[in-house]
Amino acid sequence: MTTHATTANHVHGHPALQHHFENMEQQREAGTLGMWIFLVTEIMFFGGMFLAYTLYRGLYPAAFASGSNHLNITLGAVNTGVLILSSFTMAMAVYFTQVGKHRPQVFCLIATLILGLAFLGIKAVEYYDKYEDHLIPGKLIPGNPFDPEVAHHGDTDPHKLHLLENATVEKVEMFYWIYFAMTGMHAFHMIIGAGLLMYLIIFSLRRRFDPEYHSPVEVIGLYWHFVDIVWIFLFPLLYLLGRHVGHG
Amino acid sequence: MQSWIPLVPESASTFSWKVDALYFYLSGVTLFFTLLISAVLIFFVIRYRRRTPYEIPRPVSGSHKLETLWTVIPFVIAMTMFGWGASVYFDQYKPPENAMEVYVVGKQWMWKLQHATGQREINELHVPVGRKIKLIMTTEDVIHDFFVPAFRTKADVIPGRYTTLWFEATKTGRYHLFCAEYCGMNHSGMTGSVIVMEQREFDNWLSGNVGTATPATAGQQLYQTLGCASCHGANGEGGRGPTLAGIYGNVQQLQNGQTVRVDEGYVRESITNPQAKLVVGFGPIMPTFQGQVSEDQLVQLVAYIKSLQPGGETRPATAASPSPTARPGASPTRNIR
Amino acid sequence: MSEHIVPVRIYVTIFLVLLVGTALTVWAAFQDFPGPLNNIVAMSIAITKATFVVLYFMHVRYSTRLIWVILAAALFWMAILFAFTLSDYWTRDWISIGY
Amino acid sequence: MKPIESFEVPLPPKVNYINAQYGLKSWLLTKDHKRIALLYLASITFFFFIGGIYALMIRLELLTPQGDFLQSTTYNKVFTQHGIIMIFFFLIPSIPATLGNFLIPMMIGAKDLAFPRINLLSWYIYLLGGVITIYALLAGGVDTGWTFYTPFSTTFSNSYVVATGLGIFVNGFSSILTGLNFIVTIHTMRAPGMTWFRLPLFIWSHYATSMIMILGTPVIAITILLLAFERVARVGIFDPALGGDPVLFQHLFWFYSHPAVYIMILPSMGVISELIANFSRKNIFGYSFVAFSSIAIAVFSFLVWGHHLFVSSQSVYAGMIFSLLSFAVAIPSAIKVFNWTATLYKSSISYDTPMLYALGFIGLFTVGGMTGLFLASLAVDVHLSDTYFIVAHFHYIMVGGALMGYLGGLHYWWPKISGRMYPEGWGRFSALVIFVGFNLTFLPQFVAGYLGMPRRYHAYPPEFQVFNVLSSAGASILGFGMLMPALYFVWSMRYGRHADANPWHLPGLEWRTPSPPPTENFYTTPIVTWDAYEFAPREEIEVVGRFRHEAAEPT
Numbered sequence A: 001m002t003t004h005a006t007t008a009n010h011v012h013g014h015p016a017l018q019h020h021f022e023n024m025e026q027q028r029e030a031g032t033l034g035m036w037i038f039l040v041t042e043i044m045f046f047g048g049m050f051l052a053y054t055l056y057r058g059l060y061p062a063a064f065a066s067g068s069n070h071l072n073i074t075l076g077a078v079n080t081g082v083l084i085l086s087s088f089t090m091a092m093a094v095y096f097t098q099v100g101k102h103r104p105q106v107f108c109l110i111a112t113l114i115l116g117l118a119f120l121g122i123k124a125v126e127y128y129d130k131y132e133d134h135l136i137p138g139k140l141i142p143g144n145p146f147d148p149e150v151a152h153h154g155d156t157d158p159h160k161l162h163l164l165e166n167a168t169v170e171k172v173e174m175f176y177w178i179y180f181a182m183t184g185m186h187a188f189h190m191i192i193g194a195g196l197l198m199y200l201i202i203f204s205l206r207r208r209f210d211p212e213y214h215s216p217v218e219v220i221g222l223y224w225h226f227v228d229i230v231w232i233f234l235f236p237l238l239y240l241l242g243r244h245v246g247h248g
Numbered sequence B: 001m002q003s004w005i006p007l008v009p010e011s012a013s014t015f016s017w018k019v020d021a022l023y024f025y026l027s028g029v030t031l032f033f034t035l036l037i038s039a040v041l042i043f044f045v046i047r048y049r050r051r052t053p054y055e056i057p058r059p060v061s062g063s064h065k066l067e068t069l070w071t072v073i074p075f076v077i078a079m080t081m082f083g084w085g086a087s088v089y090f091d092q093y094k095p096p097e098n099a100m101e102v103y104v105v106g107k108q109w110m111w112k113l114q115h116a117t118g119q120r121e122i123n124e125l126h127v128p129v130g131r132k133i134k135l136i137m138t139t140e141d142v143i144h145d146f147f148v149p150a151f152r153t154k155a156d157v158i159p160g161r162y163t164t165l166w167f168e169a170t171k172t173g174r175y176h177l178f179c180a181e182y183c184g185m186n187h188s189g190m191t192g193s194v195i196v197m198e199q200r201e202f203d204n205w206l207s208g209n210v211g212t213a214t215p216a217t218a219g220q221q222l223y224q225t226l227g228c229a230s231c232h233g234a235n236g237e238g239g240r241g242p243t244l245a246g247i248y249g250n251v252q253q254l255q256n257g258q259t260v261r262v263d264e265g266y267v268r269e270s271i272t273n274p275q276a277k278l279v280v281g282f283g284p285i286m287p288t289f290q291g292q293v294s295e296d297q298l299v300q301l302v303a304y305i306k307s308l309q310p311g312g313e314t315r316p317a318t319a320a321s322p323s324p325t326a327r328p329g330a331s332p333t334r335n336i337r
Numbered sequence C: 001m002s003e004h005i006v007p008v009r010i011y012v013t014i015f016l017v018l019l020v021g022t023a024l025t026v027w028a029a030f031q032d033f034p035g036p037l038n039n040i041v042a043m044s045i046a047i048t049k050a051t052f053v054v055l056y057f058m059h060v061r062y063s064t065r066l067i068w069v070i071l072a073a074a075l076f077w078m079a080i081l082f083a084f085t086l087s088d089y090w091t092r093d094w095i096s097i098g099y
Numbered sequence D: 001m002k003p004i005e006s007f008e009v010p011l012p013p014k015v016n017y018i019n020a021q022y023g024l025k026s027w028l029l030t031k032d033h034k035r036i037a038l039l040y041l042a043s044i045t046f047f048f049f050i051g052g053i054y055a056l057m058i059r060l061e062l063l064t065p066q067g068d069f070l071q072s073t074t075y076n077k078v079f080t081q082h083g084i085i086m087i088f089f090f091l092i093p094s095i096p097a098t099l100g101n102f103l104i105p106m107m108i109g110a111k112d113l114a115f116p117r118i119n120l121l122s123w124y125i126y127l128l129g130g131v132i133t134i135y136a137l138l139a140g141g142v143d144t145g146w147t148f149y150t151p152f153s154t155t156f157s158n159s160y161v162v163a164t165g166l167g168i169f170v171n172g173f174s175s176i177l178t179g180l181n182f183i184v185t186i187h188t189m190r191a192p193g194m195t196w197f198r199l200p201l202f203i204w205s206h207y208a209t210s211m212i213m214i215l216g217t218p219v220i221a222i223t224i225l226l227l228a229f230e231r232v233a234r235v236g237i238f239d240p241a242l243g244g245d246p247v248l249f250q251h252l253f254w255f256y257s258h259p260a261v262y263i264m265i266l267p268s269m270g271v272i273s274e275l276i277a278n279f280s281r282k283n284i285f286g287y288s289f290v291a292f293s294s295i296a297i298a299v300f301s302f303l304v305w306g307h308h309l310f311v312s313s314q315s316v317y318a319g320m321i322f323s324l325l326s327f328a329v330a331i332p333s334a335i336k337v338f339n340w341t342a343t344l345y346k347s348s349i350s351y352d353t354p355m356l357y358a359l360g361f362i363g364l365f366t367v368g369g370m371t372g373l374f375l376a377s378l379a380v381d382v383h384l385s386d387t388y389f390i391v392a393h394f395h396y397i398m399v400g401g402a403l404m405g406y407l408g409g410l411h412y413w414w415p416k417i418s419g420r421m422y423p424e425g426w427g428r429f430s431a432l433v434i435f436v437g438f439n440l441t442f443l444p445q446f447v448a449g450y451l452g453m454p455r456r457y458h459a460y461p462p463e464f465q466v467f468n469v470l471s472s473a474g475a476s477i478l479g480f481g482m483l484m485p486a487l488y489f490v491w492s493m494r495y496g497r498h499a500d501a502n503p504w505h506l507p508g509l510e511w512r513t514p515s516p517p518p519t520e521n522f523y524t525t526p527i528v529t530w531d532a533y534e535f536a537p538r539e540e541i542e543v544v545g546r547f548r549h550e551a552a553e554p555t
Helices: A024-059 A061-070 A073-098 A102-132 A169-205 A215-240 A243-247 B016-047 B064-093 B199-209 B215-225 B264-272 B295-307 C008-029 C037-057 C065-094 D024-028 D033-061 D072-108 D116-139 D152-156 D161-188 D201-233 D246-279 D287-303 D316-343 D353-376 D378-384 D388-418 D424-450 D462-495 D541-545
Strands: B100-107 B110-115 B120-122 B124-128 B132-139 B144-148 B153-157 B163-168 B173-179 B192-197 B251-253 B259-261
Touching: A024 A061, A024 A169, A024 A215, A024 C065, A024 D161, A024 D201, A024 D246, A061 A169, A061 A215, A061 A243, A073 A102, A073 A215, A073 C008, A073 C037, A102 A169, A102 A215, A169 A215, A169 D201, A215 C008, A215 C037, B016 B064, B016 D316, B016 D353, B016 D378, B064 D316, B064 D353, B064 D378, B100 B124, B100 B144, B100 B295, B110 B124, B110 B295, B120 B124, B124 B199, B132 B144, B132 B153, B132 B295, B153 B163, B153 D378, B192 B199, B215 B295, B264 B295, C008 C037, C065 D201, C065 D246, C065 D287, C065 D316, D024 D033, D033 D072, D033 D116, D033 D388, D033 D462, D072 D116, D072 D161, D072 D201, D072 D246, D072 D388, D116 D161, D152 D201, D161 D201, D201 D246, D201 D287, D246 D287, D246 D316, D246 D353, D246 D388, D287 D316, D316 D353, D316 D378, D353 D378, D353 D388, D353 D424, D378 D424, D388 D424, D388 D462, D424 D462
Parallel strands: B100 B132, B124 B192
Antiparallel strands: B100 B110, B110 B120, B132 B163, B144 B153, B144 B173, B173 B192, B251 B259
16 A cells, blocks of 8 residues: 655656655545544544434433424425535535546535535524524523423424423433534534635635645545535434424 | 551451452462563573673564463453452442341532431441441432442442442441542541441440431321322322332333333432333323432432332331341430440 | 546436435434334435445545545444443443442 | 674764754744654653642642641642643653654654644644643642543532633644544555564554544543533533433543553553663564554553443443453553563663663553553452552553653653763663652552552541651652653753764664754665564665665665
């Protein structure tokens, strides 16, 4: 895997080649490997939260289903679509960079950024709904503690919390804390991703990337796909599981 | 028995010698290997010291035989340690049947204890020698740890649930009780004594200290005050909740299809978080009593429910203190001390 | 080892598969399958979708063995974290040490 | 056989990494791994002495059974801060960020780490984490113990838990980035001919360390973050009053913090492997066993965290599994000790300072490792957990192990780092003083622990005083011993004898370039044709003698 050219002479001194690498191939390999290892740390980082989710969902299934059923499944599903589309455009951006097509490359990067921001926008709408319904856990928002109105039997007001059998408001709060921790951390990663995309767009407009040097596009692409994967798991775990109980 | 500098603490429980024996085994192995390695090192360092500045010893290649040898030998020794340790541990942590029960509530920075016969103690625990004692422990605030070095046992005390610890003292005397889990400012002050007495002295002590109701009696009063009986009537009246008489120790069918054994933890959970494990056939209508009853009161309610016999009779308090010679509750006014 | 360029056709296919998967999982969520099947179906779909993203969008299918090893290691360590922690919770009731 | 001198290399160069550029800016913005290593060296030394002052305060307080020197609240802060500073800001970065940073590229024949900018960034992140933590300490300190157990840390402590947690959280990223950089560097930057089984064992152990950093640190990061939110926002994953489970925190905490012990000891084991082989001029006995035992330790270290929870109401059965696996992790450590010892057989042992540290390490690590078995053994651990036995055990690993390795390595590579020799006589003397002081400090604590003295006690029953007096006496000797290297290293930077490229006459790549090395480490990319610790010269070794003047030809 690491057989490099044996001489120190850089046969083709690409302007983007850093002094301590022997050649572009080694540099690209290091970049990709570095990002993968970073993604390993990200997996473990989210892993802690997934563990807490699994544990408490096992302990308080009814409360988690009640909390889950209150989430807006339409917005969640649309957001999943938006994120998948952005992942697709990101993959295409890498493709166009690899084959050296500059204009589609820039277009795809911009599309990815816009879709990412759209995701964040929809997420913000969802958060605001939860804020209105007093579903922000604890005293996360000072002055607006967790205090949802619980629906009585037969009441169909969607802004009220419909508790399933065996569920308590206290444990629903636990669900919402895990919901906000996970989606919040995911959104935070999206924001970082959006920043990285802006960097890519600027440098792409300056024609810094070409078929020989496109490590940044590829590496940030990996990151973007990873964030997409996290959401692929978050969507069913937070929005869907327990849905069938509410609808019977 | 004590040398100038003692190497082991006093042995005062049935675990002591077991733990000590294992400890001596481990110490022996440790000493053996430490001395072996040190001796070999010192020998090599002297024998193969550099004699001329530029000498180069002959390189050696490794030996698979040796590597296998010093992988297998430590492994075998380690497994004996594991097996031995695990079996003693299982004894230590498996609560015994028919033990005398004492309720322990830790709080920053004191131990509150109550005997099944009602005597309360703070930072002191009087127990008879030669009897199995089971502590049912919880805490009002942070994690504490009930540690009696002379008994070679300890267990964390966790808020929001019960943990248990048991021992059987073998020697009378006064032994250190420490809080071993760091619990804040006055952690090192959260100490006390366990006083092991002959059974007769203990009975005297018991009879001299009755002043409060037994936990079960106190629990009964609380049960009335909180209005529990309106749903959980003694003989099934009320009917909105399961009958509690004789429920302790049984296995109950739950709504979600699982079963649960009714132990202290389940009774406690059903008071603080009634919806968590609903017995089949009953609706989620019971309100939580979390925050309305203190840990002490919870302990009393648990003790009361444990004491309920089928048919609504309260088990006599002596049942929780099964020594035939014990006369708890007798002459509550007489104070021998 | 030079890099492999994945054809556009594959990207489009994967994209469509992901969209279908999303629709499928939403549909499945409202069906009342017996036992824990709902969870299993939802998780299987999520794992499938994630696998497609990893293999094609992230080019792992065409990557060196090292990348496979790294990915496997990450999943293995996640499994350790889950299995050992949950093993405590699963077996706590087996012997009543309190709780 | 030719004397090793024959592969003596270049004359002291006029331009090296230290004098290549001048000015504060050239240091603060450097991307040279060697300069970054020195930045780290300065900062961890600073934190080491802060942690050391706390240690002395602890020992002063414990001289008498009554709590008369410090108030209990102060004492609680002192031991907490001692732990946090020493663990997160000294031990974890100690060897990797200084010696590892300096030597990994040189040992594998690279010009720098794979990501020099990330390397510099990791130092700034470390510094930021340090500044936040220092702020927390100055603002009022933290009294939760370095373990931050909930619900004390979330609900009951009145100290600066969030700020300290933030400092540790930030610092964690420095650790992650260092580990990431090392792994990528070792995979992609090796010089031609430097195959995996030609790598010095120092590299193997750093690879294993980096694995732990990568896989473990993120978990503590999210745990601390959740804890901070819990404290600020009153939400509860860990708070029993809100439906959470405090034991979950302990699981997540120890998932990182047990392997973190191996972040501290593995690099030290790497250093010791170097010292043992090089100062006895012999190839290490069972190279591949020592190499793979590092990886095995890294993997096993993640399977044993539950032995910290034997008395925490963890399931009895989970306890047994964790106990079994904890015994398993002892095996690779034992393999290392036996192989080091076997290496010395029929070798040529010098008594230079680094070797004294290495020999001391083997002895102390054996005691530390073997006493670990007491704690892996369920029944004995029930008695010993949270007593001074634990304190003694982990100090044998962390001070007797990690710190000894660090000091040994620092002496060994000091000529390469600074271009000067340290005073050998002082070096040997201080090694001796540290060894004696250390044992006097911590041996009595084993006994006190088995007698039942609980840790983190500010006042204690008088029967434990004799052990504490011994311990405090030892600590003052130890503290004195630690001051000496700090002083003579600084002294030697100006007054020490000039070191030549290969003062110890060794075959490793880092000795085949001038002392101090040039900015890109080697004048030309070396081509490796020899195994690690290949002392008996094969004809290829002579190639090296010429490489300063002409590029080595590819083979």
